[in-house]
Amino acid sequence: MTTTRIARSLLYAALVVCALLTTVPFAWGVSGSLRSLDDIRSDPGALFPHHLTFGNFTRLFETQGFGTFLGNSVVVALMVVAGNVVAASAAGYALAKLDFAGRRLAFGAVMAALMVPFTAVFVPQFVITVDAGLADTLTGIALPSAALPMSVFVMRQYALSVPDELLEAARIDGAGEFRIFFRIFLPLAGPAVATITIMSFLNSWNNFIWPLIVAQSMSTYTLPVGLAATSQAAAHVTDYGLLLAGAVVVMLPVLVLFLFLQRYFVQGIAGTGMR
Amino acid sequence: MASTLAPATRETAVAPKAAARRASRARRTAVAWLFLAPFAVVFVVYTAIPTVAALGLSLTDIRGADLRTPFAVDFTGVENYVRLFQDDTFVRDLLNTGLFVAVGVPLTMVTGFVLALALNSGVRRLRGLFRTVFFAPVVTNVVAAALIWQYAFHTDGTVNKVLGAVGLAGPNWLDDPNLAMPVVVLLGVWRNFGTAMVLFLAGLQAVPQDVYEAAALDGAGRWRQLRHITLPLLLPTTLMVSVLLTVFYLQVFDEPYLLTGGGPLGSTESVALYTYRQFGAGEFGMSSAASFVTLVLVMVVSVVQFRLLRSRT
Numbered sequence: 001m002t003t004t005r006i007a008r009s010l011l012y013a014a015l016v017v018c019a020l021l022t023t024v025p026f027a028w029g030v031s032g033s034l035r036s037l038d039d040i041r042s043d044p045g046a047l048f049p050h051h052l053t054f055g056n057f058t059r060l061f062e063t064q065g066f067g068t069f070l071g072n073s074v075v076v077a078l079m080v081v082a083g084n085v086v087a088a089s090a091a092g093y094a095l096a097k098l099d100f101a102g103r104r105l106a107f108g109a110v111m112a113a114l115m116v117p118f119t120a121v122f123v124p125q126f127v128i129t130v131d132a133g134l135a136d137t138l139t140g141i142a143l144p145s146a147a148l149p150m151s152v153f154v155m156r157q158y159a160l161s162v163p164d165e166l167l168e169a170a171r172i173d174g175a176g177e178f179r180i181f182f183r184i185f186l187p188l189a190g191p192a193v194a195t196i197t198i199m200s201f202l203n204s205w206n207n208f209i210w211p212l213i214v215a216q217s218m219s220t221y222t223l224p225v226g227l228a229a230t231s232q233a234a235a236h237v238t239d240y241g242l243l244l245a246g247a248v249v250v251m252l253p254v255l256v257l258f259l260f261l262q263r264y265f266v267q268g269i270a271g272t273g274m275r
Numbered sequence: 276m277a278s279t280l281a282p283a284t285r286e287t288a289v290a291p292k293a294a295a296r297r298a299s300r301a302r303r304t305a306v307a308w309l310f311l312a313p314f315a316v317v318f319v320v321y322t323a324i325p326t327v328a329a330l331g332l333s334l335t336d337i338r339g340a341d342l343r344t345p346f347a348v349d350f351t352g353v354e355n356y357v358r359l360f361q362d363d364t365f366v367r368d369l370l371n372t373g374l375f376v377a378v379g380v381p382l383t384m385v386t387g388f389v390l391a392l393a394l395n396s397g398v399r400r401l402r403g404l405f406r407t408v409f410f411a412p413v414v415t416n417v418v419a420a421a422l423i424w425q426y427a428f429h430t431d432g433t434v435n436k437v438l439g440a441v442g443l444a445g446p447n448w449l450d451d452p453n454l455a456m457p458v459v460v461l462l463g464v465w466r467n468f469g470t471a472m473v474l475f476l477a478g479l480q481a482v483p484q485d486v487y488e489a490a491a492l493d494g495a496g497r498w499r500q501l502r503h504i505t506l507p508l509l510l511p512t513t514l515m516v517s518v519l520l521t522v523f524y525l526q527v528f529d530e531p532y533l534l535t536g537g538g539p540l541g542s543t544e545s546v547a548l549y550t551y552r553q554f555g556a557g558e559f560g561m562s563s564a565a566s567f568v569t570l571v572l573v574m575v576v577s578v579v580q581f582r583l584l585r586s587r588t
Contacts, residue, residue, distance in 0.1 A: 004373065008423070011393055012397065012398065012401075014393070015390075015393055015394075015401075015405055016483050018390065018409070019405060019408045019409070022408055022409055022411070022412060022465070023408060023411070025412075025420065025423050025424070025427065025465070026411070026415075026423075028423050028426065028427050028433055029419065029422075029423040029426075032423070032426050044429065044436075045429070045431050045432045045433045045434075045435060045436030045437075046433075047433060047436070047437075067375060083313070083317075086313060087313035087314045087317065090310040090311070090312075090313060090314070091310060091313070091314035091315075093310060094307045094308075094310035094311050095311075096311065098303060098306070098307040098308075099300075099303065100300075100303050100304040100306075100307035100308070101300070101304045102304070102308070106315070109315075109318055109323070110314075110318075112322075113318055115522070115573065115574070115577050116322055116326055116465065116573075117522065117525070117526045117566075117570055117573045118526060119526045119546070119547040119550050119551075119566050119568040119569050120326065120329055120567060120569050120570035120573070121321070121322065121325035121326055121329055121526065121566070122323035122325075122550075122554070122566070123325075123329060123332060123550075123554055123559055123562050123563050123566060124324065124326075124328035124329050124332065124563075125321055125325045126554075127328070127342060127559075128321070128324070128325065128463055129319060130342060140524070143317070143321070144317070144321040146313075146317055147313055147314040147316075147317035147318065149314075149318070149322075152314055159365045167454065175305075177306045177310075177519035178306075181310070202414055205416070206414075206415075206416045207418065208417055208529050208533075209528055209529065209532075209551070213554075223416075224416055224417070224418040224419075227418050227419070227422070228418050228533060231422060231425075233536065239428050243422050243426075244422060244423065244426060246419075246422070247416075247418070247419035247420075247422045248419070248421055249418055250416045250418060250419045251415055251419045251420075254414050254415070254416065255411060255414065255415070258407075258410075258411065258414045260542055262406075262407050262410065265410070265413075265414060266406075266410060266473050273357045
């Protein structure tokens with residue numbers, strides 16, 4: 001008995017240490033963002049600010065472009081989420097609940113799309129975006145993520161769990177497929193829609209390489225691209241206070257959202273793994 | 276024998292029904308494809324066409340300047356691939372990427388697995404809190420994370436301050452060709468072990484409890500239960516996690532680009548960074564060839580995984 005109790009205490013201790021190691025970067029980021037430039041210069045590696053200041057955040061929002069980057073990130077994320085909710089709920093429903101010619105082919109396409117690496121396709125994607133006149137536009141940034149295969153997959157898995165009898169009953173009563181989809185399936189699909197919303201928001205908010213390629217002027221930079229550009233521009237006189245304040249602003253919305261809705265975040269990740 | 280007695284009646288009775296069934300199936304197919312249309316359009320334009328086009332472009336001498344005059348491009352066959360493997364930079368980047376995979380994947384998996392095991396078996400209180408904490412890096416923006424890493428691993432940064440406190444002289448992490456890679460890998464592991472943990476937790480929860488009870492009755496201790504029950508039953512999950520992470524690390528871009536820019540002296544430059552640089556230099560043909568090498572590697576990994584899964588389950 002006592003040995004298991006000791007073992008359990010050791011386990012908790014080990015987990016607490018791991019949790020601290022995991023969260024320490026967040027603490028560094030937040031603590032650094034609350035330090036003045038002089039504070040950082042005089043004692044660069046200090047764990048805690050010598051004087052707490054919110055000056056970096058006010059400077060950040062006075063910095064040219066930052067408000068635009070934030071706005072762009074929000075607009076792109078809204079487009080991506082809207083696209084995913086529409087495209088994935090419809091496609092997932094069809095793949096799980098409708099019997100039609102080409103169903104296996106369509107599902108194969110979803111699975112293949114999950115596996116095609118981004119680095120293998122971004123050159124042609126860029127050419128297509130330029131040809132469509134969408135280079136350096138927010139639409140051009142959002143479109144490739146507007147119907148993520150992961151979202152379709154999550155919705156299909158969810159739709160499989162909805163009993164067929166429910167849909168059959170409506171069919172016998174003479175309801176059309178669209179009516180069944182909107183009136184019966186969608187009201188039941190709340191958890192899946194929540195998962196898709198969160199996963200596609202996260203994907204868009206954190207996306208870096210594609211916006212980096214498509215956004216060519218500061219007016220279309222998203223937050224991560226703007227922040228990376230600011231950090232590279234300041235390579236010689238690195239203003240860590242300002243950059244870390246930017247980092248906190250980029251991290252915070254997602255972390256707060258995550259704290260409240262972590263169930264759906266985890267579902268989404270677990271969903272993508274279930275190939 | 277009824278059918279031979281009245282063949283004519285059967286024909287006339289069945290044919291319209293079959294026709295109606297075919298018509299209704301055609302209608303259902305049309306409706307289903309309407310549902311699929313938004314996804315299908317994005318898939319065709321942004322995945323299917325680009326995949327084929329990437330192969331096509333990799334066999335030409337297309338450059339950025341040719342975008343407006345596509346007919347000036349010449350077909351050069353495998354020339355880009357030959358140039359690629361003669362390019363010391365590319366070979367180095369391929370080896371670097373291999374190193375990312377060889378170190379990053381096992382480290383991420385072991386960390387994720389051990390934590391999943393701890394949360395699943397030993398801990399009842401605070402399980403949700405621990406899971407939340409360990410998963411938080413997964414949702415963290417990589418640019419933000421890289422900035423914090425740069426700040427912390429700076430010569431006078433927090434990490435060296437901590438090392439100094441215990442009497443160790445901290446090195447210049449990100450400017451040392453031998454030390455930059457471990458820091459970049461560490462960032463990758465920090466950002467990904469939560470994913471591995473969640474997938475392992477899902478796998479562990481699917482293992483039926485009575486198997487353990489039976490084994491315990493037969494006198495199998497914790498360690499033997501782990502070796503002979505948990506690990507074999509988790510094999511499909513393990514393979515899945517390993518392929519997911521391998522595919523991810525094969526494409527590693529954000530971490531080295533943001534933390535070190537591929538330096539110092541190219542020691543952290545990956546194939547994805549090479550692809551991006553060739554693209555940035557307007558060498559679309561070379562860039563596509565490099566990207567196609569990634570696609571082939573990813574496909575090989577995926578196919579091998581499916582084979583293994585099928586033979587083991």
